[in-house]
Amino acid sequence: MSKNIFDFTSVSDECIKCGKCIPVCTIHQINPDEVTSPRGFIDLLGAYKRGDLELDKNAKNIFESCFLCTNCVDVCPNSLATDMVIEEVRADIADKYGISWFKRVFFWLLKYRFVMDIAMKLGYSVRTCILSEDIQGRGLKARFSLPMIKKGRLLPSMASKSFLNSYPEHITSSKPKQKVAIFIGCLANYNYTTIGDSLVEILQALEIEIFIPKDQLCCGAPAYFTGDVGSVEYLIEKNVAYFETFIDEYDAMIIPEATCSAMIKHDWITFCKNHSKSELIPRIEKLLPKIHMATDWLYKNSELKSLLAKKGKRFDSVVTYHDPCHARKVQGIYKEPRELLAQNYPLVEMSDSNRCCGFGGVTMQSEKFKFAELAGKPKVAMIRDTGATYVSAECSACRVQLSEAMHSAGVETIFKNPLELIAEALKG
Numbered sequence: 001m002s003k004n005i006f007d008f009t010s011v012s013d014e015c016i017k018c019g020k021c022i023p024v025c026t027i028h029q030i031n032p033d034e035v036t037s038p039r040g041f042i043d044l045l046g047a048y049k050r051g052d053l054e055l056d057k058n059a060k061n062i063f064e065s066c067f068l069c070t071n072c073v074d075v076c077p078n079s080l081a082t083d084m085v086i087e088e089v090r091a092d093i094a095d096k097y098g099i100s101w102f103k104r105v106f107f108w109l110l111k112y113r114f115v116m117d118i119a120m121k122l123g124y125s126v127r128t129c130i131l132s133e134d135i136q137g138r139g140l141k142a143r144f145s146l147p148m149i150k151k152g153r154l155l156p157s158m159a160s161k162s163f164l165n166s167y168p169e170h171i172t173s174s175k176p177k178q179k180v181a182i183f184i185g186c187l188a189n190y191n192y193t194t195i196g197d198s199l200v201e202i203l204q205a206l207e208i209e210i211f212i213p214k215d216q217l218c219c220g221a222p223a224y225f226t227g228d229v230g231s232v233e234y235l236i237e238k239n240v241a242y243f244e245t246f247i248d249e250y251d252a253m254i255i256p257e258a259t260c261s262a263m264i265k266h267d268w269i270t271f272c273k274n275h276s277k278s279e280l281i282p283r284i285e286k287l288l289p290k291i292h293m294a295t296d297w298l299y300k301n302s303e304l305k306s307l308l309a310k311k312g313k314r315f316d317s318v319v320t321y322h323d324p325c326h327a328r329k330v331q332g333i334y335k336e337p338r339e340l341l342a343q344n345y346p347l348v349e350m351s352d353s354n355r356c357c358g359f360g361g362v363t364m365q366s367e368k369f370k371f372a373e374l375a376g377k378p379k380v381a382m383i384r385d386t387g388a389t390y391v392s393a394e395c396s397a398c399r400v401q402l403s404e405a406m407h408s409a410g411v412e413t414i415f416k417n418p419l420e421l422i423a424e425a426l427k428g
Helices: 008-014 026-030 038-050 057-063 071-075 082-097 101-111 113-130 186-190 194-205 229-243 258-274 278-290 294-301 304-311 325-331 335-341 362-366 369-386 396-409 418-426
Strands: 131-133 140-142 178-182 208-211 252-255 291-293 319-321 390-392 414-416
Touching: 026 369, 038 057, 038 082, 057 082, 071 082, 071 325, 082 258, 101 113, 101 229, 101 362, 113 131, 178 194, 186 194, 186 396, 194 208, 194 418, 229 258, 229 278, 252 258, 252 294, 258 278, 258 291, 258 325, 258 396, 278 291, 291 294, 294 304, 294 335, 294 418, 304 335, 304 418, 319 335, 335 418, 362 369, 369 396, 390 418, 396 414, 414 418
Parallel strands: 178 208, 178 252, 252 291, 319 390, 390 414
Antiparallel strands: 131 140
């Protein structure tokens, strides 16, 4: 059991109850109850470890209400890993109560790419029966109420063909300056395919040779945040073995998604340490120096900034930037995308760009969507106040959440990945 691997009591004992975590906690901001605060979570986890708290449905409900935004870790004077202990107790919850059937189906599809391809093609072909296109092209609206999805809710777009199936494996350049591989992420592969298209356009403009690894699988983040240990283990093992076959041939593998990047660079090793997969750790560590979030690598290792300044088209459309939790807080990436966007777009900062948008994972978007709705409202108000045409973030999970929140609030700002905006500027 994971509770025997991760010492919940130690984390609980180290909490000094200073309360610095409470004002920044996403769930506490919308549900101000001491038990749904970081120090409340930590106290309950300590009681669980000591045997003083039964992991009943009430405790399950509490531990599943955390957004895993890491705001508490960011401000904690003892740097307590509240998010990690909650991720671990969710594995215990899954062991005791199982995982909802629809989540099990979803995680199974993420393990078998060819079946997921078929499922998404079928979904695309029948989408108009139950969904309608948003007039602004931000996604698909539910025509009528479905289980856990109310009528009018905005859902992610669906592509007729996935990114991985739209390009050859190798895209060469006559005189390549560098060679990179692309890890695309599931939402960018199946739903927001213009992200991958834009990344290819940028790399071609920079005369960089591209490799699109066709056998890549999901990074495992959705399953990890839900406690599905078996799926995470499978996905890590398969991806590591596959990456090892080509990584030495390339300067980098770049990822246009904050959550996928953070999962691979940070959570893969954490998971292996806590679930007796230590033999994978040296292999993952060997891969990590070449794995980067896309804007971070492009800013630091290419001529993109100067190319945008010299040849990029200037736009009057205002952009405001939202910091994904898995970019700024987990990876320290926030300046790089702003620097690139500022070459061609006027940037206006919102009042709190670092506040979590409220996506929160599969459980939050399905069984606890009321919390996601509440968390999205203040973020949308900040976006509205900037008067921006676009809100940008290198995270498709944030795109799902903020697009729906803006749609519900009647805010016309459009969400764009920074790569989409950058590619548009390069077209001149």
